[in-house]
Amino acid sequence: MKLNRWDVHCAFGISALTRIFCLISSVLEPGEHLLSSNMSMYQVKPVCGSLLKPDLPTCMYTLPNIHGQQGNSDLCSEHALQNGEVDPAVKALEARQDEILRKLYELKAAVDGLAKTVTTPDADLDLTVSSSLSSQSPSSTTFTGVTNLDTLLGKDLGALRDIVINANPAQPPLTLMVLHSVLCQRYRVLSTVHVHSSVSNVPPQLLSCLGPRHADSYARQMFQLGFTLIWKDVPKLQMKFSVQNMCPIEGEANVARFLFKLLSPYPSDAALATLVDSWVDMAFFQLAEGSAKERAAVLRALNSALGRSPGSPGRSSPWPTWRAIAACCRAALPPLLPLMCSAGSSPVRTWATSARPSRFCSEWSWDT
Amino acid sequence: MTKDEVQGATEEEQAQSKKGLKKQQKEAEKAAKKAEKQAKLAADQQGSEEEDFAKDRYGVPPMVQSQQKLDRVLVRVEDLSPEKVDQLIWLRARVHTSRAKGKQCFLVLRQQQFNVQALVAVGDRASKQMVKFAANITKESIVDVEASVRKVEQKIESCTQQDVELHIERIFVISQSEARLPLQLEDAVRPDGEGEEEGRATVNQDTKLDNRVIDLRTTTSQAIFRLQSGVCRLFRDTLTNKGFVEIQTPKIISAASEGGANVFTVSYFKTSAYLAQSPQLYKQMCICADFDKVFCVGPVFRAEDSNTHRHLTEFVGLDIEMAFSYHYHEVIDSITDTMVQIFKGLRDNFQTEILTVNKQYPSEPFKFLEPTLRLEYTEALAMLHQAGVEMGDEEDLSTPNEKLLGRLVKEKYDTDFYVLDKYPWL
Numbered sequence: 001m002k003l004n005r006w007d008v009h010c011a012f013g014i015s016a017l018t019r020i021f022c023l024i025s026s027v028l029e030p031g032e033h034l035l036s037s038n039m040s041m042y043q044v045k046p047v048c049g050s051l052l053k054p055d056l057p058t059c060m061y062t063l064p065n066i067h068g069q070q071g072n073s074d075l076c077s078e079h080a081l082q083n084g085e086v087d088p089a090v091k092a093l094e095a096r097q098d099e100i101l102r103k104l105y106e107l108k109a110a111v112d113g114l115a116k117t118v119t120t121p122d123a124d125l126d127l128t129v130s131s132s133l134s135s136q137s138p139s140s141t142t143f144t145g146v147t148n149l150d151t152l153l154g155k156d157l158g159a160l161r162d163i164v165i166n167a168n169p170a171q172p173p174l175t176l177m178v179l180h181s182v183l184c185q186r187y188r189v190l191s192t193v194h195v196h197s198s199v200s201n202v203p204p205q206l207l208s209c210l211g212p213r214h215a216d217s218y219a220r221q222m223f224q225l226g227f228t229l230i231w232k233d234v235p236k237l238q239m240k241f242s243v244q245n246m247c248p249i250e251g252e253a254n255v256a257r258f259l260f261k262l263l264s265p266y267p268s269d270a271a272l273a274t275l276v277d278s279w280v281d282m283a284f285f286q287l288a289e290g291s292a293k294e295r296a297a298v299l300r301a302l303n304s305a306l307g308r309s310p311g312s313p314g315r316s317s318p319w320p321t322w323r324a325i326a327a328c329c330r331a332a333l334p335p336l337l338p339l340m341c342s343a344g345s346s347p348v349r350t351w352a353t354s355a356r357p358s359r360f361c362s363e364w365s366w367d368t
Numbered sequence: 369m370t371k372d373e374v375q376g377a378t379e380e381e382q383a384q385s386k387k388g389l390k391k392q393q394k395e396a397e398k399a400a401k402k403a404e405k406q407a408k409l410a411a412d413q414q415g416s417e418e419e420d421f422a423k424d425r426y427g428v429p430p431m432v433q434s435q436q437k438l439d440r441v442l443v444r445v446e447d448l449s450p451e452k453v454d455q456l457i458w459l460r461a462r463v464h465t466s467r468a469k470g471k472q473c474f475l476v477l478r479q480q481q482f483n484v485q486a487l488v489a490v491g492d493r494a495s496k497q498m499v500k501f502a503a504n505i506t507k508e509s510i511v512d513v514e515a516s517v518r519k520v521e522q523k524i525e526s527c528t529q530q531d532v533e534l535h536i537e538r539i540f541v542i543s544q545s546e547a548r549l550p551l552q553l554e555d556a557v558r559p560d561g562e563g564e565e566e567g568r569a570t571v572n573q574d575t576k577l578d579n580r581v582i583d584l585r586t587t588t589s590q591a592i593f594r595l596q597s598g599v600c601r602l603f604r605d606t607l608t609n610k611g612f613v614e615i616q617t618p619k620i621i622s623a624a625s626e627g628g629a630n631v632f633t634v635s636y637f638k639t640s641a642y643l644a645q646s647p648q649l650y651k652q653m654c655i656c657a658d659f660d661k662v663f664c665v666g667p668v669f670r671a672e673d674s675n676t677h678r679h680l681t682e683f684v685g686l687d688i689e690m691a692f693s694y695h696y697h698e699v700i701d702s703i704t705d706t707m708v709q710i711f712k713g714l715r716d717n718f719q720t721e722i723l724t725v726n727k728q729y730p731s732e733p734f735k736f737l738e739p740t741l742r743l744e745y746t747e748a749l750a751m752l753h754q755a756g757v758e759m760g761d762e763e764d765l766s767t768p769n770e771k772l773l774g775r776l777v778k779e780k781y782d783t784d785f786y787v788l789d790k791y792p793w794l
Contacts, residue, residue, distance in 0.1 A: 157750035164780055194737040196782065197715060218697050220744045230737060232782070243780045244754045 149187070149224060152262060154242060160190065162226030165255065166238040169202050169231045173252045176237075177209055179259040180227055186263055190214060190223040196232035206231060225262075253284040422495040425538040426502070432542060442512075445479040448529045452517045459513045459534070460542070462585070464553070468503030475502060476527060477513065477534070481587045481594075481724060483527050486515060486534040493537045502536070508545040508553075508582070514538040550579045557586045559728050591724035595714065598721075600665060602713040603686050606706050612661040612688070615654060617647035619667065630671035632681075643669035651689035661690040704740035704787060711736050711785070734784055741786040743777070748788055751776045762792045 153161050167173050183189050191210040195202050210229060216222055239249040239258065249255055257280065260266075267273050282301070286294040443457040461477035461484075468474075471490040476483050488494050488502040505511065515534035523530040556571045564570075576583040583589060604614065620641045624631045632643040647664045654662045668685035688706070692698040711734065714722070749761060755776060757769055765773065777786055 157753060159744065159747040159750035162747070162780075166782070192739075194739060194741065197711065197734070197736045197738075200716075218695060220742075221746060228781070230781070240780050242754065243751075243776060 149262070154245065158221075160220045160223055160226045161241075162228055163259075164228045164230065164240045166196070166230050166232045166234050166240070168234050168237070169199060169206055171237075172206060172209070173237055173255070175252055175256045176229075176259065179256060179263075180210060182263060183225065183227065183259065184211075187224045188222070189225045189227050190217060190220060191227045192217070192229070194228065194230045196230050198233040199231055202231050251284075253280050256280070420495050420497045422493065422498045425494070426498045426540065428541045428544060444482075445477065445484050445529060446482040448484050448517060448532050448534075450519055450531050453519045453532065454516060456514065456516050456537070459515065460510065461513070463505050463507055463509050463511055465507065466503055466505055468499065471496070471499065473499045473502040475505075475536075477511070481590045481720070482529060484529040484532065484534060485524050485527050486513065486536050488536045488539065498539070502539055505539075505541055506545050506547050508549060508585075509541050510543040512538075512540045512542055549582065551575055551582060553582070553586055556583055557588055557728055559730065587724050588728045591721040594721045595718055595725070598714055598718050599710060600684075600686070602710045603663075603706065604665065606709040606713075607661075607663045607688065610661070610702065610706070612663045612690070613654075613659055615647075615650070615659075615662050615664050616666065617644070617650035617664055619644045619669070630673075632669050632671050645670050646685060647687050648689075651687060655689055655691050663688045700742070700787060700789070701739070704742075707785065708736060708738045708740060712738075735778075735782055736785045737781065737783045741777070741781055741783055742789055743786060744790045745788060745792060746790070748773055751780075764791070 149161070150156055165173070165176060167176075180189070180191065184191070191214070193207055193210055195207070210227065220226070236250050237252045237255060239255040240246075249258055257277075267276065282298055287298045290298070440458050442460050443452070445459065445461055459477065461479040464476040464478040464483055466473060466475045473488040475486040475488070477486050488499050490496050490499055513534065513536055515536045515538075517532050518535050520531065520533050524533065551571045552569075555569045556576060558568060558570050560570055562568070571583075584593075608614070620634065620636065621644050622641060624642055624645065631645060633640050634643060635641075646668055647666065651662055651664060664685070664687040666685060666687075667682055669682050670680075672679045672681055688703060690699055690702060715734075746761075748765075749759070752759065752769060752773060755772065757772065759765075759769065773788075774784075778784060
């Protein structure tokens with residue numbers, strides 16, 4: 001073999017140069033023929049191996065075949081939706097959307113109703129709106145609502161929760177006696193009666209007004225609620241419960257409201273709650289302590305209220321009104337009896353006779 | 369005598385007489401003054417002897433030594449009321465104050481807690497000398513007085529008997545006291561605050577204790593001792609009515625009875641013995657001997673080296689011991705009922721004494737409930753926790769916590785006396 005004198009040393013990328021050399025060598029080798037016709041100029045040994053075929057890409061972009069094989073459906077779970085068929089996921093989505101829209105419309109209606117009352121102060125509350133808002137209907141205010149002692153009286157600290165009531169023996173609180181007997185039916189109540197040193201003589205009936213001493217009264221912890229009645233020389237009835245968190249509650253009406261809430265929550269409907277409150281106030285201020293004219297007016301109002309439908313709100317708060325009526329019967333028997341027993345079908349009379357007086361009320365209303 | 373001598377003598381006499389004249393003049397003046405005085409005194413005496421028609425209605429009689437037995441009834445000052453008006457009564461009391469005003473002398477006569485105003489006025493029954501004598505009677509002297517009771521239109525605020533006063537007809541000093549007393553009773557009764565405010569004196573406790581006999585005459589001390597006596601009497605009466613038997617237990621014992629308190633040792637002939645810390649052992653012996661219910665009122669000796677409001681080395685102990693049938697609450701009920709009866713007895717029968725003590729030592733009225741309030745320890749803990757006190761469920765009450773609990777119970781139940789039951793077992 002003839003030696004090529006061309007000896008090329010270069011510092012570039014070998015691959016490109018190797019290609020060039022290969023090309024040159026490949027060109028030159030057949031070029032030998034050309035040269036051999038004359039003469040080959042140079043002959044270089046192949047530096048690299050045989051001709052390497054470069055892997056040059058032929059495709060710019062690859063896409064999956066959209067006209068793909070339908071036959072390979074074992075792997076995919078989705079199937080093509082036929083005419084009119086709706087995807088269940090879409091169905092669920094639509095259902096949710098409908099639900100949300102419906103709630104939105106309801107809220108809008110409620111807000112409109114409230115806006116009306118706010119902007120027009122004289123406008124009566126739209127009863128249809130408010131009744132849909134309130135969760136409790138009027139008929140369920142009597143003793144069926146769920147009350148939690150912990151929410152009303154504070155966290156249970158592991159000891160008896162004692163309600164202390166200071167009352168003047170000259171004005172026994174009959175309402176509270178009745179409420180106490182109802183409380184005893186609902187909870188385990190430890191009742192005690194004390195006489196304060198400011199009072200010297202208390203009639204024996206007042207000492208036993210809360211019933212006989214409970215057999216378990218030596219273990220105070222076993223009771224849920226304590227009802228301590230203290231006969232004391234106070235100008236107004238007073239109730240103390242938690243000296244740190246509550247100021248004393250004064251007045252028989254207010255104490256009755258507090259005890260009533262232990263039995264059943266006040267109606268959440270504002271109108272009804274106000275009505276109940278007004279009956280309570282009327283009973284205490286006008287019926288018990290008012291003049292004869294005021295009492296007659298209240299009895300007429302009671303008459304008309306009870307004469308309405310049996311489900312009227314007036315029926316929901318019998319206790320304070322009953323006590324007040326009992327008190328006035330004791331105080332002013334002659335003029336009131338004819339009033340109450342007039343007219344054979346008077347609602348007040350039927351109501352008064354139908355509601356059985358408790359043991360205590362009967363003692364105090366008609367015996368003394 | 370010669371003329372010269374005479375002349376000399378006269379000269380001397382003249383010289384003498386000049387001095388002598390002056391001397392004589394002075395003497396004469398003195399004599400004149402003396403004579404004047406004597407004449408005046410004589411005149412006064414004469415005058416007083418002339419005017420003192422009441423001589424036998426006052427004076428200092430000889431000491432009462434059981435020489436005679438008088439048929440005389442002495443009325444108590446506390447019984448002087450409008451019912452006795454226009455009666456002539458005899459009375460023995462101490463002179464609390466005496467104040468002369470012209471022709472009258474006002475005396476305040478005191479007997480234990482009660483005092484009454486008395487008046488000596490110049491008139492047909494009393495003379496000027498008598499009024500003077502009455503004004504000069506020293507404080508704290510004991511006097512016998514015969515007087516007529518008169519009604520007054522305006523109430524005498526400074527005396528306990530406010531509706532009447534005495535018009536004295538005879539007054540005799542039975543026991544005269546010193547003019548200068550170590551302490552004034554008015555000062556001893558004055559409350560401490562008032563004394564500082566108005567700049568008037570109050571008496572130190574040391575002075576009071578040094579002159580205890582005079583200090584015990586104050587109305588406050590009388591009232592305090594009467595209240596103490598009332599407590600003991602009510603205790604005895606209530607328990608006797610419940611069927612208890614009173615016992616007297618020994619106070620000199622051979623061994624210490626209670627472990628907690630310290631003992632006093634006394635020398636007992638050749639050995640030593642101890643003063644009883646409590647009658648507990650003997651009470652329990654009585655229960656075992658089937659006495660069933662006993663009580664004991666007697667001194668208790670504890671060698672407590674603590675100077676607090678709640679410690680004394682010697683005090684009177686009111687001890688009860690009884691057997692119960694089924695539940696210890698029977699004992700608690702019995703004890704609390706006894707306490708309530710004592711409180712009620714004091715409230716109903718000793719109101720004047722309580723008010724008297726309140727004048728010098730003001731305090732709030734004592735309040736209690738009947739039957740006594742009985743709280744459980746858990747309730748007390750709950751009340752304290754609510755008030756922000758941090759203490760464990762098994763912990764005992766410290767003194768400040770106990771006091772706070774008392775205030776909380778007073779606020780809620782309005783009682784100063786209650787029972788705390790079911791303390792944690794330690």
